[in-house]
Amino acid sequence: MSLTPALKANIQGDVWPGLPKRFQTFLFFRIRNKVDFKSRLKTFIPKITTAQDACAMGEIIKKARREAELSKKSAKLQALPGVNISFTSTGLEALGAFINIPDQEFVKRDRKLSPIFRKKQLRGGLFEKGMYADLVGEGWDNPQELRKEYHPTSDDERSIDGVVMVTSSLKSDLDAKISEVKQHFLAEAGKPLNPDTYVISKDPSIELTLVREGKVRPGVHKGKEHFGFQDGISQPIIEGWDDRLPTGKEPKATKPGYGLLS
Structure with missing residues (x-):
């Protein structure tokens, strides 16, 4: 199988190698104005922290630690804020990333469109149904036991189309x-931009439906994620990217470009 080489500049930084995140906030949103959102998303892309950016952050942290060791002082925390964005199936549908369910039968019967559909659409049709419709009914996976803020409010109104994750090692940053x-997604177009005094658009591109904040718990040891579990145990090592080889019962290293899941 021939693999297209993956470019670190095309991968979001928290997919690999991970963003520094002593503090992180999740901004869940619903798309209200599709045309305006697409336009703003296009100009938002340069603001996204890529894997290439995350690698540079890692080098800054390593340098600060080396300098601290030489001076026999504690390493100063580097803010290094990062931003990543993800979409639910309804969000991708709103962006036209795949064909919505009612149109699929028509497309499948069309001789010209059917091959395109089979090539570009995920097999099985599960993706466009979304995670909510594909839960397994065990404990918190039971849709009836989900907290109400994560429930769709109706069949026509989705609670969540996507989420922007913002991270940093310093709260102020x-x-x-x-x-x-x-400001990027809510400010009135054409008005002077100021993070503290911007005017909110009368027809904003998104509506923030939910905000969740997180931070590292006191006393959590290195290598533990925010809930105290060992982090990264299912993350495959990528050949030529990670600076170590698999050990023990770890899965074999994966070639870049083979598969990245977030």
Whole structure:
């Protein structure tokens, strides 16, 4: 099988190698104005923290630690704020990323469109149904036991189309980056931009439906994620990218470009 080489500049930084995130905030949103959102998303892309950016952040952290060791002092925390964005199936549908369900039968019967559909659409048709419709009914996976803020409010109104994740090692820089993200998608077009005084659009591209904040718990050891579990145990090592080889019962290293899931 021939693989197209993956470019670090085309991968979001928290997919690989991960973003520094002593603090992180999740901005869940619903798309209200599709045309305006697509336009703003296009200019938002340069603000997204890529894997290439995350690697540079890692080098800054390593350098600070080396300098601290030489001076026998504690390493100063580097803010290094980051931004990533993800979409639910309804969000991707709103962006025209795949054909919606009612149109699929028509497309499948069309001789010209059917091959295109089979090539570009995920097999099985599960993706466009979304995770909510594909849960397994065990414990918190039971849709009836989900917290109400994660439930769709109706069949026609989706609760969540996507989420912007903002991270930083310093709270002040996190708050500044959150304000910048909100301004980008909510500010009135053509007005002077100021994170503290911008005018909210009368027809904003998105509506923030839910905000969740997180931070590292006190006493959590290195390598543990925010809930205290060992982090990264299912993350495959990528050949030529990661600086170590698999050990013990770890899965074999994966070639870049083979598969990246977030």
